Amino acid sequence: MDIKVNVRESEGDAYVVDLTGEIDVYTSPKVKDAISELIDQEHYNLVINLEKVRYIDSTGLGVLIGGLKRVREHGGSVNLVCTNPQIKKIFDITGLVKIFGIFDDEQGAMKALV
Amino acid sequence: MNPAIAPVSSYGTVELKIPAKAEWVAVARLAVAAVASRLHFSVDEIEDIKLAIAEACTNCIQHGSENDRIEITSEVLSDEVRVSVRDRSVGHKLESVEKGAGFADGKRTEELGVFLIRALMDEVTYRVDAREGTELVMTKRVTA
Numbered sequence: 001m002d003i004k005v006n007v008r009e010s011e012g013d014a015y016v017v018d019l020t021g022e023i024d025v026y027t028s029p030k031v032k033d034a035i036s037e038l039i040d041q042e043h044y045n046l047v048i049n050l051e052k053v054r055y056i057d058s059t060g061l062g063v064l065i066g067g068l069k070r071v072r073e074h075g076g077s078v079n080l081v082c083t084n085p086q087i088k089k090i091f092d093i094t095g096l097v098k099i100f101g102i103f104d105d106e107q108g109a110m111k112a113l114v
Numbered sequence: 115m116n117p118a119i120a121p122v123s124s125y126g127t128v129e130l131k132i133p134a135k136a137e138w139v140a141v142a143r144l145a146v147a148a149v150a151s152r153l154h155f156s157v158d159e160i161e162d163i164k165l166a167i168a169e170a171c172t173n174c175i176q177h178g179s180e181n182d183r184i185e186i187t188s189e190v191l192s193d194e195v196r197v198s199v200r201d202r203s204v205g206h207k208l209e210s211v212e213k214g215a216g217f218a219d220g221k222r223t224e225e226l227g228v229f230l231i232r233a234l235m236d237e238v239t240y241r242v243d244a245r246e247g248t249e250l251v252m253t254k255r256v257t258a
Contacts, residue, residue, distance in 0.1 A: 022140070024136075024139055024140065024168060024172075025136040025139055025168075025171075025172045025175060026136035026137045026139060026140065055161075055164070055165075057165060057168050057169060057172065057227070057230075058169055058172070058224075058226040058227035058230055059172060059227075061226055062226065065217070085158075086158060086161045089158075090165070090230070093230070093233050093234075094217055094226060094229065094230065094233075095217060096217060
């Protein structure tokens with residue numbers, strides 16, 4: 001079980017974090033490190049692509065919430081790309097759909113940042 | 115015999131002990147998913163069970179020591195799976211939590227796990243004993 005993290009620059013000052021695999025108590029520190037590094041470098045507009053994420057638990061949600069909280073302090077935003085119905089369901093039942101912008105594709109998530 | 119108090123047939127029990135370390139949680143959730151797949155759960159229901167078991171194990175890791183073990187017992191009944199997650203630690207926060215804006219402030223991640231367990235499983239009970247530790251029992255029933 002592992003998570004692959006790929007960070008790339010996109011339009012404007014926005015960055016995309018592509019995640020592949022499973023985000024749980026073991027792998028979430030790796031995701032947290034990648035997001036924290038971007039924020040430390042003063043990149044506050046992020047798209048986190050969960051299209052290839054098969055599983056996420058509360059520790060993964062906590063990492064995303066923590067990232068969102070930090071970028072908002074600087075007027076930034078975190079939008080998510082998510083097409084997996086099971087993962088969408090987790091955001092839905094926890095009410096986190098209300099705080100994250102969740103999009104079916106990267107283009108939509110990117111457009112909503114600006 | 116009153117069917118309401120008839121004993122429930124058990125089709126088998128599987129016991130698993132894992133070290134209370136993050137890298138072992140995936141083993142627990144996959145093992146329990148394999149046990150649950152003996153019943154006619156949907157794919158979504160199996161995913162619910164996997165997440166609930168992982169959250170329970172994560173809770174044990176967050177409250178226990180690295181040298182502890184987590185004991186997971188999965189019992190397959192006629193139309194439900196009952197999973198017990200036990201460890202030696204105490205102090206888990208397992209009572210019901212309300213869904214709310216508090217999840218968004220990043221300070222309630224632990225409560226988020228308990229919230230998910232209770233939202234995804236049909237029945238959740240727990241027992242805390244100062245000497246024995248904590249046992250969380252979760253039941254998921256086949257809906258189809």
